[in-house]
Amino acid sequence: MLVKEPLLSPVFLSLYLVHNVFSTDVNVELTVRNAQVAPNDVECSSVIVNGQHPAPLITGIKGDRFLLSVMDNLTDPTMDRCPIVPEHSFLYNFTVPDQAGTFWYHSHLLVQYSDGLRGPFVVYDPQDPLADLYDVDDVSTVITLTDWYNRYTFSIAGHNITIVEADGVEHEQFTVDSLTIHAAQRYSFIVTMDQSVFNYWIRAIPNFPENSNNNGGMNSAILRYDGAPDQEPTTTPKANPVQMNEADLHPLINPGAPGIPEPGAADVNLRMQIGQNSDEFVVNGVTFRPPTVPVLLQILSGTTDARSLLPAGSVYSIPASKAIEVVITIAISSKEYKFKNPVRRDVVAIGEGGDEVTFRFFADNPDPWFMHCHIDWHLEGGLAIVFAEDVPDIPPKCQYLITQAYTLFDPEDWLNLCPLFNELNPDAHLGVN
Numbered sequence: 001m002l003v004k005e006p007l008l009s010p011v012f013l014s015l016y017l018v019h020n021v022f023s024t025d026v027n028v029e030l031t032v033r034n035a036q037v038a039p040n041d042v043e044c045s046s047v048i049v050n051g052q053h054p055a056p057l058i059t060g061i062k063g064d065r066f067l068l069s070v071m072d073n074l075t076d077p078t079m080d081r082c083p084i085v086p087e088h089s090f091l092y093n094f095t096v097p098d099q100a101g102t103f104w105y106h107s108h109l110l111v112q113y114s115d116g117l118r119g120p121f122v123v124y125d126p127q128d129p130l131a132d133l134y135d136v137d138d139v140s141t142v143i144t145l146t147d148w149y150n151r152y153t154f155s156i157a158g159h160n161i162t163i164v165e166a167d168g169v170e171h172e173q174f175t176v177d178s179l180t181i182h183a184a185q186r187y188s189f190i191v192t193m194d195q196s197v198f199n200y201w202i203r204a205i206p207n208f209p210e211n212s213n214n215n216g217g218m219n220s221a222i223l224r225y226d227g228a229p230d231q232e233p234t235t236t237p238k239a240n241p242v243q244m245n246e247a248d249l250h251p252l253i254n255p256g257a258p259g260i261p262e263p264g265a266a267d268v269n270l271r272m273q274i275g276q277n278s279d280e281f282v283v284n285g286v287t288f289r290p291p292t293v294p295v296l297l298q299i300l301s302g303t304t305d306a307r308s309l310l311p312a313g314s315v316y317s318i319p320a321s322k323a324i325e326v327v328i329t330i331a332i333s334s335k336e337y338k339f340k341n342p343v344r345r346d347v348v349a350i351g352e353g354g355d356e357v358t359f360r361f362f363a364d365n366p367d368p369w370f371m372h373c374h375i376d377w378h379l380e381g382g383l384a385i386v387f388a389e390d391v392p393d394i395p396p397k398c399q400y401l402i403t404q405a406y407t408l409f410d411p412e413d414w415l416n417l418c419p420l421f422n423e424l425n426p427d428a429h430l431g432v433n
Helices: 295-300 376-380 391-408 411-423
Strands: 002-004 025-037 044-049 058-061 065-072 088-095 101-106 118-124 152-156 161-166 169-176 178-181 187-192 199-206 220-224 268-272 274-277 280-283 315-318 323-328 357-362 367-372 384-389
Touching: 025 058, 058 065, 101 187, 152 161, 161 178, 178 187, 295 367, 295 384, 295 391, 367 391, 384 391
Parallel strands: 002 187, 025 065, 058 118, 268 323, 315 384
Antiparallel strands: 025 044, 065 088, 101 118, 152 178, 152 199, 161 169, 161 187, 199 220, 274 280, 323 357, 367 384
16 A cells, blocks of 8 residues: 655654665565464464564565575474475575566465465565655555455545556556455555544455454454544445446556457467366366476476376466467456456456456466466365466576576575475375375
């Protein structure tokens, strides 16, 4: 959240973080351990990072090198282990040379991120083209919404919301009263503090159960102006709020969709039919089951035909330098194709049936790419596929990256990661048959 602060209406969000224009190293230590938490009033074993749930905010500026040391102190034997084995650590070392925006970091082993192993990750741009629109943008204006399963409708009583970023991509200004946020989505929006000195409810109402509210302070926080009394707000929800429609978001830079601007006229056109069999999900009739050997290692070992890559039926070959169109048969807010200036983001809601969501991308980065549901128990139920993009060029690219990795990671840590994990007998521990 970016705060616009009029001169005559000071607010409690009063700090401003000034970033050095020169890149630097960002050193962060993250200690992962178990704790009892109750975000939905039901206490259960969860994961906390540095004593926090969800995990702490990490920030830097474009061009910074991030050195993130993760220490695994998980002890709950009923909880899925991370490949960083207990009482060991691993140093993630990477640079962000040309991206800025709001991201997040999270575990990708089974449902660990739902247990709490996730946190916000913000990369600031010292040359932000929208900097003149706001006064305050720092740790105090980062809000993380979290519960076990639901999406939220977010609003701030008495204040509208001007969206300027979605999933790390700056978009044209778009003002609403509330917005629906789905799992893994991120927004930056500007709020002008121009109301009377008072207290205002910040509401994050989940879609389930029905008739959820913020009675007793549930699903809410307080926006408190400087000078306001220390008491709960009395503000009520707006009667007919202007709600965000994702299809009305338009990126600031490089707005066009790749390929011929007609449905089904990309270089490669794929359809993904999502279904469900009991507790498992299928994509085009196949449930994704993680292979014992990662797709990347299969390719590096010499398998170049996507039909031979495992898991069978879940790997789709993508040729290089082509426009790719993917149609998923299940919903977005608009039934119109928007080729000229569509929303650009990395997470999209596909609804609950009855419509289609279509997206395009240009295949210019050889690698296996994982497309999956970010509702974690859906992913665990098999709702995922792999795009094997430009398979012939993956080995030379990876040879370069491996060379680079040895300059970034401690070689001993890197080489010991899998052997240490295998010593724990992970198939038995993770319930693999």
